[in-house]
Amino acid sequence: MTAPGRGGAGLTPPTARPHRPGRAVPPRRRRITGRAVALSLAAAVLAVLAVAAIAPGLLATHDPLLTDVRGALKPPSSAHWFGTDQSGRDVYSRVVHGAGRSIGIGLLATGLALVVGLIAGSASAVAPRPVDAAAMRVVDVLLAFPEFLVALLVVAVLGPGPANVAVAVTIAAVPVYIRLARAQTRALAAAEHVEAARIIGIPRPLVHLRHVLPGVLGAVSVLATIGIGTSILAAAGLSFLGLGPTEPTPEWGLMLSAGRNLLLQAPWVALFPGLAITATVVSVSVVGRVLRARAEERGA
Amino acid sequence: MPRPRGSARRLLARLGGIAASVVLVLCGAATLAFIAFRIIPGDPVEVMLGPQAQVSDAVKAGIRSDLGLDRPLLEQYGAFLGQLVRGDLGESYQLRLPVVEVIGRQLGSTLQLTGAALAVALVLALASVLLGRGRTARTVLAGIELVVLSSPVFWTGLVLLSVFSFQLGWFPVSGARDPAAIVLPAVTLALPVAALLAQVLRDGVEAAEREPFLTTVRARGATPLRESVHHTLRHASVGGLTLAAYLVGSLLGGAVLVETVFARPGIGRVTLAAISDRDLPVITGVILFSALVFVVVNTVVDLVVPVLDPRLRRAPSAIGRRAAVPA
Numbered sequence: 326m327t328a329p330g331r332g333g334a335g336l337t338p339p340t341a342r343p344h345r346p347g348r349a350v351p352p353r354r355r356r357i358t359g360r361a362v363a364l365s366l367a368a369a370v371l372a373v374l375a376v377a378a379i380a381p382g383l384l385a386t387h388d389p390l391l392t393d394v395r396g397a398l399k400p401p402s403s404a405h406w407f408g409t410d411q412s413g414r415d416v417y418s419r420v421v422h423g424a425g426r427s428i429g430i431g432l433l434a435t436g437l438a439l440v441v442g443l444i445a446g447s448a449s450a451v452a453p454r455p456v457d458a459a460a461m462r463v464v465d466v467l468l469a470f471p472e473f474l475v476a477l478l479v480v481a482v483l484g485p486g487p488a489n490v491a492v493a494v495t496i497a498a499v500p501v502y503i504r505l506a507r508a509q510t511r512a513l514a515a516a517e518h519v520e521a522a523r524i525i526g527i528p529r530p531l532v533h534l535r536h537v538l539p540g541v542l543g544a545v546s547v548l549a550t551i552g553i554g555t556s557i558l559a560a561a562g563l564s565f566l567g568l569g570p571t572e573p574t575p576e577w578g579l580m581l582s583a584g585r586n587l588l589l590q591a592p593w594v595a596l597f598p599g600l601a602i603t604a605t606v607v608s609v610s611v612v613g614r615v616l617r618a619r620a621e622e623r624g625a
Numbered sequence: 626m627p628r629p630r631g632s633a634r635r636l637l638a639r640l641g642g643i644a645a646s647v648v649l650v651l652c653g654a655a656t657l658a659f660i661a662f663r664i665i666p667g668d669p670v671e672v673m674l675g676p677q678a679q680v681s682d683a684v685k686a687g688i689r690s691d692l693g694l695d696r697p698l699l700e701q702y703g704a705f706l707g708q709l710v711r712g713d714l715g716e717s718y719q720l721r722l723p724v725v726e727v728i729g730r731q732l733g734s735t736l737q738l739t740g741a742a743l744a745v746a747l748v749l750a751l752a753s754v755l756l757g758r759g760r761t762a763r764t765v766l767a768g769i770e771l772v773v774l775s776s777p778v779f780w781t782g783l784v785l786l787s788v789f790s791f792q793l794g795w796f797p798v799s800g801a802r803d804p805a806a807i808v809l810p811a812v813t814l815a816l817p818v819a820a821l822l823a824q825v826l827r828d829g830v831e832a833a834e835r836e837p838f839l840t841t842v843r844a845r846g847a848t849p850l851r852e853s854v855h856h857t858l859r860h861a862s863v864g865g866l867t868l869a870a871y872l873v874g875s876l877l878g879g880a881v882l883v884e885t886v887f888a889r890p891g892i893g894r895v896t897l898a899a900i901s902d903r904d905l906p907v908i909t910g911v912i913l914f915s916a917l918v919f920v921v922v923n924t925v926v927d928l929v930v931p932v933l934d935p936r937l938r939r940a941p942s943a944i945g946r947r948a949a950v951p952a
Binding site: 359466469470471473474477478480481482483484485554558561562565566567568578581582584585588589592595596598599602603606607610611 | 650658661662665764771772774775776777778779780783784786787791870871874875877878879881882885886896897899900901903908911912915919923
């Protein structure tokens with residue numbers, strides 16, 4: 326199912342859910358075993374990444390900041406699993422220590438976007454119609470842009486720096502949550518159990534808090550799982566461009582940017598941080614898609 | 626062919642509507658940029674001069690009045706919009722050149738790159754959709770698409786550069802002179818766009834295959850080629866087209882990364898330099914340029930979609946056309 330844009334509206338059946346491009350494809354008919362294998366692999370990768378992010382000391386073999394000029398640009402070996410970089414730092418340990426920052430920014434931006442989107446979306450759903458319509462027009466325009474471009478333009482306005490990168494990635498991620506939260510709020514506000522609660526005399530704000538919001542949160546959280554990957558990619562791209570953290574911070578995008586100039590002598594310096602990003606984003610997407618498929622099966 | 630008179634008026638109304646939406650979006654983007662730069666902390670003059678500058682306050686005040694920064698906000702906003710109407714985006718703080726010239730000079734290189742990437746992406750996506758028949762092929766392709774979409778474009782670029790330029794020596798490492806130098810950047814930029822487009826097109830083709838009209842088409846004895854080109858793919862391309870602005874946006878955003886990876890000149894370079902120098906007029910120019918691209922792409926899509934999907938053609942025009950045919 327594709328996103329029915331303005332032109333295509335009305336072509337898709339009304340049950341079609343809004344589909345954000347680049348985030349996921351709807352689940353295809355697939356054998357359970359294949360899905361289970363992919364899911365357990367992804368979960369394993371995420372578990373390792375979680376350990377790396379929370380306690381990098383457990384996995385790292387070297388100090389990520391320790392320089393050793395004589396041991397610079399050594400290829401992968403038993404002493405340095407991913408080789409060493411231009412300052413003789415251990416690339417493997419730097420990848421491990423970079424996990425916290427690189428994944429953290431994706432989690433942080435997604436979490437913030439979720440909260441902001443939930444509030445703005447449900448506010449828009451109950452707001453007067455002109456306000457709602459105007460807000461949705463803005464959201465529509467923002468949704469038509471890829472996250473990376475929006476984030477880049479926001480950083481362009483705010484200026485470089487790790488905090489601004491986080492803000493930019495959050496702003497880029499917000500529109501899709503606003504849209505979904507608004508749709509869910511409207512659907513749930515008309516649901517029978519909500520109406521029943523209202524009829525027996527529970528005050529409206531309480532009904533909203535107890536019966537509408539949890540349902541909206543559930544739907545939005547599933548989307549957020551998939552969104553984490555996109556946010557990680559956008560943040561890594563910005564720091565690759567040199568707009569985020571600065572040397573010697575171990576961060577995957579930044580490490581790739583340093584590896585760019587060493588491609589001939591030491592391709593491993595750029596190879597492994599990139600692999601880490603790809604593995605992370607693939608795993609997050611796989612888990613997110615399975616969660617979404619399950620949520621849909623439950624809803625259907 | 627004689628045309629009914631009403632159609633000319635409808636066409637004019639349509640063009641007027643398009644012009645109005647173009648102006649509206651550009652005006653909105655300009656206003657947003659204007660407000661954003663007044664909200665963010667930091668004095669534009671300090672930013673312009675840089676942290677190391679040793680400039681007396683009198684000189685700063687002079688610059689401020691030259692730029693009109695000492696006038697009331699509304700007056701500044703009016704002057705800014707007035708300049709825009711005349712096609713004047715101001716002067717770059719760093720390069721001391723008109724912004725239009727700064728962007729215009731680098732535009733060609735970026736257009737070459739994005740144009741080539743778009744062509745590669747279309748070929749890859751169509752090949753993947755047309756050739757990837759059957760369940761196994763589709764599963765494998767879906768897996769490849771997932772990995773491609775999850776890989777950072779700057780990393781795929783570095784891997785391609787490492788393998789094909791440094792190891793195999795098939796393509797030049799960088800530069801824009803050699804025509805072969807565009808191959809790797811274009812492929813790098815095309816890959817994620819191709820993967821996304823292939824996903825959307827395949828979903829559309831699968832949806833079309835479930836439609837009853839396809840049974841009719843098959844019953845009429847259409848060949849598989851005609852079936853896919855004229856019916857299922859055409860059906861799916863409407864979905865792909867509604868994503869056009871998104872895809873072009875991906876190409877633009879990706880171009881910034883790819884130009885950095887391959888050390889190519891272009892808008893990406895201009896943007897990056899402007900961001901690190903806090904060259905606000907150039908940044909405003911880039912924002913307006915993105916908005917312009919967005920409006921143009923969407924307008925073209927709005928005009929093309931009804932050609933592809935007869936159901937979206939307006940009823941009156943169909944009647945008009947029939948009336949024009951001599952009985």
